Each structure stands twice: as C-alpha cells, then as structure tokens.
Amino acid sequence: MSADLLALDARHVWHPFTQSATAGVPLVAASGHGATLVTEDGRELLDLVSSWWVNLHGHAHPAIVEAVARQAATLEQVIFADFTHRPAVELAARLAGHLPGDLDRVFFSDDGSTAVEVALKMALQYWRNVGQPGRDRFIGFEGGYHGDTVGAMSAGRASGFFSAWEGLLFPVETVPFPATWDGDDQVAAREAAALDALDRAFAAQPGRVAAVIAEPLIQGAGGMRMCRPSFLAAVAERVRAEGALLILDEVMTGFGRTGPLFACLKAGITPDLVCLSKGITGGFLPMAATVARESIHQAFLGASLDVAFLHGHSYTANPLGCAAGLASLDLLEGADCTARRAAIEAIHRDRLDDLARRGRVGRTRLCGTVAACTVGDGGAGYGAAIGPKIKAAALGRGLLLRPLGDVLYLLPPYCVTDAELHRAWDGIDAILAELAG
Numbered sequence: 001m002s003a004d005l006l007a008l009d010a011r012h013v014w015h016p017f018t019q020s021a022t023a024g025v026p027l028v029a030a031s032g033h034g035a036t037l038v039t040e041d042g043r044e045l046l047d048l049v050s051s052w053w054v055n056l057h058g059h060a061h062p063a064i065v066e067a068v069a070r071q072a073a074t075l076e077q078v079i080f081a082d083f084t085h086r087p088a089v090e091l092a093a094r095l096a097g098h099l100p101g102d103l104d105r106v107f108f109s110d111d112g113s114t115a116v117e118v119a120l121k122m123a124l125q126y127w128r129n130v131g132q133p134g135r136d137r138f139i140g141f142e143g144g145y146h147g148d149t150v151g152a153m154s155a156g157r158a159s160g161f162f163s164a165w166e167g168l169l170f171p172v173e174t175v176p177f178p179a180t181w182d183g184d185d186q187v188a189a190r191e192a193a194a195l196d197a198l199d200r201a202f203a204a205q206p207g208r209v210a211a212v213i214a215e216p217l218i219q220g221a222g223g224m225r226m227c228r229p230s231f232l233a234a235v236a237e238r239v240r241a242e243g244a245l246l247i248l249d250e251v252m253t254g255f256g257r258t259g260p261l262f263a264c265l266k267a268g269i270t271p272d273l274v275c276l277s278k279g280i281t282g283g284f285l286p287m288a289a290t291v292a293r294e295s296i297h298q299a300f301l302g303a304s305l306d307v308a309f310l311h312g313h314s315y316t317a318n319p320l321g322c323a324a325g326l327a328s329l330d331l332l333e334g335a336d337c338t339a340r341r342a343a344i345e346a347i348h349r350d351r352l353d354d355l356a357r358r359g360r361v362g363r364t365r366l367c368g369t370v371a372a373c374t375v376g377d378g379g380a381g382y383g384a385a386i387g388p389k390i391k392a393a394a395l396g397r398g399l400l401l402r403p404l405g406d407v408l409y410l411l412p413p414y415c416v417t418d419a420e421l422h423r424a425w426d427g428i429d430a431i432l433a434e435l436a437g
C-alpha cells in the first residue's frame with residue numbers, strides 16, 4: 001500500500017528544502033499521538049523537532065481536535081473584510097493580553113513569512129503615513145532567517161540560502177549577532193562589537209532606518225544561535241533612541257519556547273511589531289499574526305483609503321485556525337504546561353552538561369525548551385556531513401532529529417514526558433559514541 005503511495009509521491013509531489021535526485025524515500029506519516037508520530041508501516045518516532053517547530057501540545061491533541069471539529073461544523077471560513085467573527089476577536093484580545101505594552105492590534109495572515117512581510121510593509125507605510133517617507137531602510141542580523149517570500153528573504157538574506165534570487169532582494173544591512181553558549185567568556189566583547197556596528201549603521205544613514213528586525217533570543221534556522229536577553233534589551237534601547245521601529249520575529253520563539261509565553265517578555269522589552277506563527281494554532285493549521293502597537297495602528301487611520309493598510313489574504317483570520325489558537329492558548333495558560341516546560345528545561349540542562357563534561361559535544365546552550373550544541377569537529381557549518389549521519393542513526397532508534405549542519409538541537413512538544421526525553425538524550429549519547437568510535 002505504501003509502495004503505491006510512494007510511487008505517486010515520487011511522480012507528483014515536490015517536497016520543500018529537498019534535493020529529490022538524492023533524497024531518500026520519505027517516511028509515510030499515518031497518525032500521531034502525544035510526542036509520537038506513527039508511520040504507515042507501524043514505526044513509532046519521537047518527534048523531537050515538533051514537526052518543524054509548530055507542534056506545542058502533541059499530535060492530534062483531543063482538546064484542539066474538538067475545538068477545530070466544532071468550529072468546522074459551525075463556520076469554516078468567512079471573508080474578513082466587512083465581517084468579523086467570535087474566534088478571531090477572542091484570539092486577538094487574548095494575544096494582546098499576553099503581549100507587553102500597547103501591542104494591542106492584531107493583523108492575521110497565513111504563515112511566518114507572511115507575518116514578516118506584513119510587518120515590513122506596515123513599518124514602511126507607517127513612516128510614509130507620519131510624513132517621514134525617507135525612513136525606508138531595514139537593518140537585520142547576520143544569521144537571521146525570516147522566511148522564504150521575497151521580503152522575508154531580503155530581511156534574512158545573510159542566512160545564505162537565497163543566492164538564486166539575489167537579484168530580487170531589496171538591500172537590508174546586517175550587523176553581527178553575538179551568539180553565545182555555556183562557559184563563553186568572550187560574549188561581552190562580541191556584544192559590544194555588535195552594538196557598535198548597529199550604532200555605526202544608524203550614524204551612516206541618520207533618519208533613514210525604518211526598522212530593525214530580529215529573531216529574539218534564538219536564531220532558529222541559522223543554527224539555534226542564542227544571545228543574552230540583556231543584548232536584546234540593549235538593541236531595543238538603541239533602536240528607540242534612533243527613532244526607528246523594532247520588529248521582533250517570534251515565529252519560532254513565540255508561545256512558550258523560550259520559557260515565558262514570548263521571548264520579548266524574557267528580555268523585558270516592548271517591540272513595535274511582533275510576528276507570530278508556527279505554534280499559534282498548536283501546530284494544527286497554518287496561521288499567523290502580526291501584532292502592532294496601538295500607536296502604530298493610529299497612523300493608519302484617516303479619511304482616505306490611501307493611509308489604510310491595503311493588504312490581506314484569502315484566508316485571513318480563518319475561523320478554524322482561530323479556534324485551534326484559542327484551544328492551544330487554554331492549554332498554554334494551564335499550570336500543567338508551565339510545569340512541563342520547566343521540567344523539559346531542567347532535563348535538557350542535566351543532559352547537555354553531562355555530554356559536555358564527557359567531551360561529546362561543544363558549545364552547549366539552552367533557552368527554555370530549546371537545547372542545542374555542536375557535534376563533530378565544529379566549524380563545518382551547514383553542509384557538515386555529521387548532520388545527516390545523526391539524522392539517519394536517530395531514525396533507526398525511533399527518534400526524529402534534524403540537525404542544522406553540525407548543530408544538534410532538541411525542540412520537543414511540551415507534552416513530551418520525562419521518560420521520553422531521557423530516551424531521546426540516551427539515544428543521542430549512544431549515537432555520538434558510535435560516531436566517535
């Protein structure tokens with residue numbers, strides 16, 4: 001049965017981020033429960049990447065299944081101009097309630113990339129609307145990743161994934177990101193250099209920067225590179241002093257990944273625009289939100305359509321996504337989920353320290369439920385051969401891991417049990433021993 005399906009897949013499906021000429025046969029996922037994925041041939045895999053960082057509470061979580069089913073039988077979709085609906089309004093209000101300051105105005109879209117596009121477009125039009133159209137430049141961070149649409153690629157161009165489309169991208173200046181790890185005693189100097197670079201970038205084009213965009217605390221796709229909260233706070237202060245806007249891309253860090261519900265809370269800062277997606281529906285439906293400070297939104301009010309934000313998507317604020325988002329928030333706000341996140345962090349800490357002590361891994365780092373380290377000789381970067389080897393060995397042990405080059409990371413759903421997480425780390429320990437020996 002799977003053979004027929006795979007033949008059809010090979011003939012008709014184009015998979016993302018995949019070189020189909022050399023890629024192995026894909027696994028056929030049939031179902032999921034908790035942190036486990038089950039394939040058609042009955043294999044069970046522990047999903048340690050939360051299915052590309054979207055799943056929060058486990059696969060097919062009954063509470064979210066229920067909420068989506070109920071909503072689907074009631075109202076599956078409605079045009080969101082001239083209409084509103086209860087799930088969208090409630091979700092917007094609850095997101096605003098969790099975000100700091102006057103981050104009160106929620107614009108819905110479809111995925112992380114569109115959340116970023118919306119933020120970039122809002123920033124530019126904001127300056128035009130307030131009579132400063134000269135503020136039309138963006139600054140990002142080296143190693144930043146913001147998605148695969150044209151504007152998002154431009155903002156993340158330093159990630160190096162986009163050479164085929166270089167000609168399409170608009171210029172975005174980048175400054176260094178002072179990634180750090182356990183026992184790093186050089187971080188203060190790197191932070192100072194990064195802040196100097198930001199100062200110089202501002203000084204070279206006074207009054208021209210529309211916004212600075214950053215992944216707060218963790219650069220995900222760039223290799224789970226982590227910075228200190230105090231660095232982010234220093235960036236926010238400088239952006240504020242320059243008068244530019246700060247866009248935080250919390251597409252990966254949002255919804256509890258770094259500990260608190262949002263990374264900006266951990267850093268104690270209030271950005272002007274926040275991009276949310278991935279975990280927003282608990283991993284059930286594609287949806288995103290760009291949340292703006294009310295003071296930004298005010299600049300789009302006026303008598304003419306010209307100052308309005310003329311942007312939207314067919315499925316904007318899809319009721320099923322909103323219903324899933326509300327059910328996911330119910331779970332996130334519960335004491336159980338907070339306790340689970342703390343337990344995951346504690347186990348990560350122990351196991352990372354143990355591996356580091358025995359010299360199995362380098363540059364260990366941890367932020368909330370995200371643990372990362374380098375494997376192999378280090379420095380091999382994204383093309384490192386060890387990544388695919390670990391991935392294959394892990395699959396053999398029933399573990400779904402996707403190292404980013406020589407960076408091994410764990411980003412499990414919050415429902416993962418202590419026993420499951422220890423099994424994952426035991427497996428990693430054994431795989432690293434095999435590869436070393």
Ligand SMILES: *Cc1c(COP(=O)(O)O)cnc(C)c1O
Binds near residue numbers: 148215251252253278
């Ligand atoms: C995944 C990701 C995106 C892009 O989201 P998509 O849903 O894949 O378009 C943007 N920013 C960050 C930080 C991400 O991790």
